[in-house]
Amino acid sequence: MAFKIASSPHVTRNLQTSTVMQRVILCLLPGLVVQCAFFGWGTLIQVLLAIIVALSCEAAVMKLRKRSIKASLSDNSAMLTAILIGVAIPPLAPWWMIVMGTAFAIVIVKHLYGGLGHNLFNPAMAAYVLLLVSFPLQMTTWIAPSTVALNTPSIIDSLQLIFNVGAHAGMEQFRLGIDGISMATPLDTLKTDLSLGLTTTEIMTKTIFDGSTGVGWFWVNLAYLAGGLVLLKLKAIRWHISTGVLAGLFVASNVGFLLSPDTHASPLFHLFSGATMLAAFFIATDPVTAATSPRGRIIFGALIGVLVYIIRTQGGYPDAFAFAVLLANLCAPFIDYYVRPRTYGHSAG
């Protein structure tokens, strides 16, 4: 009888891409839950909306590309992109923004560059930047954390606000922050107030801060950190990029803080504000757009961390992870070219 021929190795670890993606998604959940707890149902609605759009776009593109739709949808990568966009944009942003952003991420950033594994830029962050530069007002207006808000929108309110149906005039005020539901994020506030000549100590006494970090944001970041640590434990991601990001941000913010504590927020504030933990463990670690070698990945992460700090303190936008990640994406091939491990049996250099 004839026997089956196969090339060695004949065994594999059986850890599939889809499994990796699935684990990442699962580890995002704690952060998502905490985010919903502080900022209402809006985030969840955005995430669901994004998933629907992403999967539809993915399927459509795969059909156009004449590839297996099932294989593509089941690798969970589109879903992960969608969730990342969903948690990144303001909870009460109008529906068309996330639809546009997600479609842009899947169709243009991912598939026009060759699909999974070939895209140069992180799709979620490219979509975020697209929306940020196109609709800066909507993208920087966050809902106030439930603990400090005068009143919080219900799930119906959120739906009405997002889809702009049956909304009365008062509803629009939620979004515009007139009645105090919406307000600037802690990072934004810090930036504005510093420009007004206040010291960090004075700023931190505002209601949106709880002394050292932003209200709610601290817990959101902590939840993402926990999810990220689980990811590390599961070896779905490696420590290099995350460590690089956090170390880069910590060192840079520490330098600023030590030089001038009155005009620079503490490293703790930076590490637990905005999208720091989300980006460090879930966004920057996207392997497709990162550097590949371990050493390259540390450099890649550190670059993101430092860029984030520079843009946060010097740039025009309150948070900076999207820009920092995209800039680092640009550098990844360069880093890969120059940072190669020394092969066994070869002398250094």
Next chain:
Amino acid sequence: MLTLLDQLDKGTLWRSPGGIHPPEVKFLSNTTPISQLPLAREYLVPVPQVGENCTLTVKVGDKVLKGTPLTQGTSIWHLPVHAPTSGTVVAIEPRASNHASALPVNTCVIAADDEDRWCKLTPGSLELSNQEMIAKIHRAGIAGMGGAAFPSHIKLNPVSEIELVIINGVECEPYISADDRLMREYSQEILAGISIIHRLLAPKRIVIAIEDNKPEAIKAMQQAVSQSVLPTGSVRVTVIPTKYPSGGEKQLIQIITGREVPSGAIPAKLGIVVHNVGTAFAIHQAVTQGKPLIERVVTVTGQNVGKPGNYWLPIGTPVEHVLKHTEFHAEADQKVIIGGPMMGHALPTIQVPILKGTNCILVPSSQEIGTTPEEKACIRCGECANACPALLLPQQLFWHAKAEEYDKAASYNLKDCIECGCCSYVCPSDIPLVEYYRIAKSALKQAADEKHQAERAKLRFEARIQRLEEEKLAREAKAKEAATRRQATMTATDKDAVAQAMARIAAKKAAAAETTADKATVEVVDADASNNTEAPKGKAAVAAAIARAKAKKAAAAAQGADDAESSQQVVSSLQTASSDQSEPTEHAESLSQKDKVAAAIARAKAKKAALKADSDANGDTEATVSANQPVTESAISTDTDDKKAKVAAAVARAKAKKAAAQQAESTDVAEVQPKHEADAKPESTNESDDGAGNQSSSDAEPSAPLSPEDEKKAKIATAVARAKAKKAAAQQAESTDVAEVQPKLEADAKPESTNESDDRAGNQSSLDAEPNAPLSPEDEKKAKVAAAVARAKAKKLAREAGASSDANE
């Protein structure tokens, strides 16, 4: 700072990067002792197995005993193959090989007689010399038993000193337990083998490395070491953590010593040699019992085999036979893997033999090892790079290999890939990375082979071109030589005729011509005049004497200047002539090509050049040659040519003068002596021309009965020629070229001056060309005037030349 030996003694371990922890599944086979299987009916022994270049020592129909050598090699790399049992050689033919391709290889088929009778063995002892031992190991056909089947005797006879021997009992591949069982059951024999290795290599330390998942083997080996006769401390068992591929030679060296085998080098470069425990056992068997390597321990395992375990299998046992006796039950899409699941190859057919490097037959169920999942897109996760023990970037290698950019893959050190399979194992996208690397490697190898062949072809081609060139040069040289010889003989015979004709002409001329005595010419020739046997004697006319002298001189030259009485000048001029020989030939060619307008002049020159080339008259004293030449030529040629010849003679003379002047100018050092003498002669000839006024024309005149018209023309031509000569001389007088350049200049200058003379002389040159044209009296007068002027100038020039030559001297 601890030395390496201290570290070894301490059992310090280093980290080997990467690696994986696949399911070991050794429990399937490692619990039962090594057992025997019934003899097979037929054994398939591939000949040769290791190393090429051997001859068969058996033929079909021969009876062989167990252990009889089947092959005899000539190369040190060849390992003999032995009969695994007693029986009859029934066929020697290509059979499927134990390889993924199953490509047929020459196989000796032995039908067992079921007696399993050993041939006569020659047990040895430790009294043997090292070389005898190595020869014995070589004769036993021992190859590395770890899988690579490298000839062991070569590793036991290294050129460099060996400090450390590592005995590899790691056995990191999943499923395989052959070495494990061997160590458990034959630790004493392995130690005996290690003692022999110790004897042969005299290392400072021997480390037996075993993974920590084989506690029984470790214990057995430690016990054997403690009972060993080897010096205390020289051999130890080092337990290393279980990780695939720690058993790889390079990885093991890194773990034990912290050092890396340089890329492209062998461990011996570090003073390290690695032997498998199975090899140590085989060495013991070969040296102490004289047993060749005809059987080995093979793990038969996998869920589709009923009696998994380890078996002593004769080399050449068909896999089919093994599986039949171990209750193998095949399922659909059954894989039969030779070796472990990480690096083993799947067999398309099981009618193939066990080889010296075969350590495992794995027949997994589809639950154990399923079908390979479909390849998906690489997400650049970098797990492969984390797993790679060689610290490569498998992902980059993959990109380039897939894009068939093999040179780029090579720049990522593709050749350092040990094909351990860790990257494929961890790949979440199920990319068969190792397969891509194999393809890339073979493509690179093929490209390198082609390049090598192309280089060899280029060398061959260049060698051929060079050879053809050399042959061509040789042919040319030969042809030239032959031509020279031919011309020399021809002119030699011609010359007699020439001399006679000239003599006759001279005689005629002497009767008719006006006599213009020329002391200078006589000075050259009068001493020899009497030697001219053919020449009419008693001619008083100086002109006749001149002619005679010239003729005679030509004859003398043709005789190779054996004439002892001939003047020094003649001899010296001959010497110079030989050195100048090749020049005029070129000159003649260039002339004949260039000078189409002044046909007569060209002809004259060509003749002159030819004459020079013939090395008769002489080379350097062109004045004499040219003086002779037209006479000679005219004598040979028919009367119709006479006029032309005269014209040519005049031109040639002029040239000669010019050349003489040039030579007079030369500041050549190398050949001062001949040159000086050469210089002296043309000078005198020049003087004879110039001083005698009409003399040069009178030289020519007697050569043939000429019409008055022709005479005039000749004179005109003479005048023209002189004018040219003067000009050329003037030009060349300025030249201060060195000796080497001079001949060339001469060749160049001549056509040039001819052309110029054409321009300058206008009608006159056309007159030269067509001497038959009747001249008007006016022309005649003009010509005479011109001639007179030219003569005067030439005289002056000659004087100058003479002065300068004096100065040179």
